[in-house]
Amino acid sequence: MASGDRAEAAGRLRHDLGKYIRFSAAETLEADTTVLRERLRADVLATRRTASATQSAAEVFDHWRREAGAHFASGPPAETLARLCGTMDELRRLSAEIDALDRPGLERLDALTRDVARECRALYLEAKS
Amino acid sequence: MKRSGRVLVIDDQPQLAELLGRTAPDLDLIEVREGGGPRRFARSWNEAAPLLEGRRAPEVVVLDVRFDLPDELLLPDLRPLGETAPAKRLRRERRERQGLFILERLRRRRPDLPVLLSTAYEDIAFEEEALRLRADAFTYATPEDESTGAGIVAALRRILAERDVPPRTGRFFWGSSLPMRELRRKVSALAPTPMPLLITGPTGTGKSLLARDVIHPLSGRAGAFVAFDCATVPEGLLQSALFGALRGAFTGAVSDRQGVFEAAADGTLFLDEAENLTPDAQKMLLTALNDGKIRRVGGSAETPHTARVVAASNAELSRAGASDVRFRPDLLMRLNPSLALEIPPLAARRADLPELARATAAAFFGDARHHRAIASLVRAAGGPEPEGSFDLALSEDAASRASSSTVVFVLPRKAWTAMERHPWPGNVRQFEMVVADALAAAVYAGAGASIDRSGRARIALDARMLFDLLAGARAGETAGGQILLDRPRSPSVAEFRRDLERAAMRALFRETGGDFERMAERMTGSRREARAVRLRFNKLGLSARGER
Numbered sequence: 001m002a003s004g005d006r007a008e009a010a011g012r013l014r015h016d017l018g019k020y021i022r023f024s025a026a027e028t029l030e031a032d033t034t035v036l037r038e039r040l041r042a043d044v045l046a047t048r049r050t051a052s053a054t055q056s057a058a059e060v061f062d063h064w065r066r067e068a069g070a071h072f073a074s075g076p077p078a079e080t081l082a083r084l085c086g087t088m089d090e091l092r093r094l095s096a097e098i099d100a101l102d103r104p105g106l107e108r109l110d111a112l113t114r115d116v117a118r119e120c121r122a123l124y125l126e127a128k129s
Numbered sequence: 130m131k132r133s134g135r136v137l138v139i140d141d142q143p144q145l146a147e148l149l150g151r152t153a154p155d156l157d158l159i160e161v162r163e164g165g166g167p168r169r170f171a172r173s174w175n176e177a178a179p180l181l182e183g184r185r186a187p188e189v190v191v192l193d194v195r196f197d198l199p200d201e202l203l204l205p206d207l208r209p210l211g212e213t214a215p216a217k218r219l220r221r222e223r224r225e226r227q228g229l230f231i232l233e234r235l236r237r238r239r240p241d242l243p244v245l246l247s248t249a250y251e252d253i254a255f256e257e258e259a260l261r262l263r264a265d266a267f268t269y270a271t272p273e274d275e276s277t278g279a280g281i282v283a284a285l286r287r288i289l290a291e292r293d294v295p296p297r298t299g300r301f302f303w304g305s306s307l308p309m310r311e312l313r314r315k316v317s318a319l320a321p322t323p324m325p326l327l328i329t330g331p332t333g334t335g336k337s338l339l340a341r342d343v344i345h346p347l348s349g350r351a352g353a354f355v356a357f358d359c360a361t362v363p364e365g366l367l368q369s370a371l372f373g374a375l376r377g378a379f380t381g382a383v384s385d386r387q388g389v390f391e392a393a394a395d396g397t398l399f400l401d402e403a404e405n406l407t408p409d410a411q412k413m414l415l416t417a418l419n420d421g422k423i424r425r426v427g428g429s430a431e432t433p434h435t436a437r438v439v440a441a442s443n444a445e446l447s448r449a450g451a452s453d454v455r456f457r458p459d460l461l462m463r464l465n466p467s468l469a470l471e472i473p474p475l476a477a478r479r480a481d482l483p484e485l486a487r488a489t490a491a492a493f494f495g496d497a498r499h500h501r502a503i504a505s506l507v508r509a510a511g512g513p514e515p516e517g518s519f520d521l522a523l524s525e526d527a528a529s530r531a532s533s534s535t536v537v538f539v540l541p542r543k544a545w546t547a548m549e550r551h552p553w554p555g556n557v558r559q560f561e562m563v564v565a566d567a568l569a570a571a572v573y574a575g576a577g578a579s580i581d582r583s584g585r586a587r588i589a590l591d592a593r594m595l596f597d598l599l600a601g602a603r604a605g606e607t608a609g610g611q612i613l614l615d616r617p618r619s620p621s622v623a624e625f626r627r628d629l630e631r632a633a634m635r636a637l638f639r640e641t642g643g644d645f646e647r648m649a650e651r652m653t654g655s656r657r658e659a660r661a662v663r664l665r666f667n668k669l670g671l672s673a674r675g676e677r
Contacts (some may be wrong), residue, residue, distance in 0.1 A: 004214065004217060004218055004221065005217065007221070008217060008220075008221050011195075011221065011224070011225070012197060014249070015195055015197050015249075016197065018249070019249040020142060020144050023144045023145075023148065023278070024144070024147075024148055024151075024278060025278070026278065026279060027279050042147075048142070049142065049143050049144075
């Protein structure tokens with residue numbers, strides 16, 4: 001696969017997932033658990049919205065992986081993608097039970113969104129280099 | 130209550146608009162009704178363009194940089210690109226730079242509209258291009274920046290707050306055009322620092338007012354503001370005037386004397402027309418800036434100084450090989466030329482003309498003598514005693530829509546159009562003189578006031594007089610020409626000659642908007658004689674400040 005295509009694909013993931021998964025985050029973690037839950041619900045469960053559909057972070061990632069994941073089978077981006085897959089697995093599990101999560105669970109989910117944003121950025125920079 | 134602003138969000142995703150709606154509910158986000166709307170953000174240039182003008186036009190735009198859109202929505206040419214390698218490259222570039230393509234189109238439509246660029250891509254090098262296109266602010270929404278939303282809202286509020294700042298600080302006129310907004314931000318950032326500063330700009334733009342009324346107060350320095358005009362002091366006395374002199378240092382130095390550096394201790398020393406500093410004075414100034422020490426003429430001891438230096442010039446100090454400007458490059462570097470506060474010519478900020486006209490009129494009306502004369506005109510027309518503020522309307526239409534002012538001065542639309550097109554070589558100073566002259570003519574030699582049906586007094590400005598003033602200002606630009614003078618009546622031939630010369634000097638001063646270089650050019654054919662012209666001007670008992 002041409003490196004240009006890989007960069008294009010990584011750019012798309014960073015835009016659709018990495019940018020928006022923490023877009024509503026405040027400078028400091030919300031003290032009010034209800035507010036924190038609402039923010040995570042918006043960022044993680046309605047990460048990408050178009051006129052016709054709303055996709056969660058997991059759906060955005062899965063869709064992207066089906067389309068472009070094969071292009072990241074080797075080299076440094078492969079390791080980063082593997083790490084991102086692991087992060088996304090845990091995020092998927094926690095976000096499925098977001099209404100039942102206690103404060104530590106929500107804080108863990110918040111930390112995962114930060115990891116996803118960083119890993120998307122790392123993948124993009126590696127694919128571009 | 131502070132008014133909120135109309136904001137147009139241009140982004141391919143809704144999150145930014147939603148964030149603003151949630152965290153800054155007072156903002157009025159403009160709705161888009163096309164393409165499956167209503168939505169509170171525009172996804173593309175096509176959706177944003179129709180919203181830029183009209184009654185509900187935005188006061189600020191928040192613009193994303195990277196857009197993930199189908200080809201047919203991506204500028205520059207809105208057409209499918211195909212799947213070849215070059216087409217893919219082009220698509221990526223268009224997506225990554227879409228915000229800049231949109232900003233470029235937006236600037237053609239609305240050159241002065243404030244724009245905040247927001248991006249999550251710190252690796253896309255857009256800043257240089259964005260500066261060229263005069264974006265007002267950038268925010269970076271990166272994973273390292275945990276204040277994405279808060280940062281955007283804060284930047285947006287900062288831009289909106291600039292709408293509400295007064296058009297003047299002291300006597301310095303800002304206006305709200307884009308170059309002046311940029312200058313204001315730069316001044317706010319640099320004035321409180323101890324760094325020496327350089328102010329550049331053509332004559333009449335207000336360099337000394339900027340230093341005195343804005344930079345010195347913002348500096349927070351307890352000492353005095355001391356202005357020193359490098360062009361009016363004879364070369365031989367320049368160093369002693371700057372740095373002081375010891376008794377006996379030269380003929381006439383009968384006692385120790387402090388220079389302006391010492392007079393400006395803990396304050397601001399403003400060196401106007403710095404290009405006129407002699408090479409020796411430049412060398413001593415460089416030492417003063419580098420080492421923080423000065424030495425009086427005739428002395429050997431160096432003493433520390435605490436003055437902050439602000440230099441101003443209307444010449445291009447860095448112009449290589451310029452025969453009429455001999456400025457040391459090392460001194461120029463010390464004055465931070467890359468941070469120079471450049472005041473643009475009035476012709477480059479025409480958006481400010483209406484505000485400047487009204488501000489000039491307000492200053493005129495604020496003069497008690499003029500106020501009394503206007504009141505007497507209104508009474509003579511059978512009107513009531515005028516109360517409150519007066520107004521200047523820039524056309525008949527505007528006069529009928531004018532505010533609740535009891536007295537409205539009306540400028541004919543055609544005259545205003547001519548003023549808008551005028552080159553204004555003498556810049557703000559010349560514009561203010563023309564407006565003040567036209568108002569004075571209407572008050573003291575005009576046709577008087579009339580009272581309209583609502584009981585408001587209207588005083589018309591004479592269009593012919595305004596065109597005369599503009600023609601005079603334009604004629605000042607052409608070489609040669611005649612000077613029409615009132616013939617003085619003087620007690621002796623010597624006095625007559627002196628009065629005639631004074632009148633000629635004043636006429637030239639007004640024609641050139643107070644630019645001594647152009648006066649010199651008009652008189653001798655060369656701008657190099659500007660210093661001699663200025664000295665003669667002062668010797669005749671005239672003062673630039675008094676004539677302005």
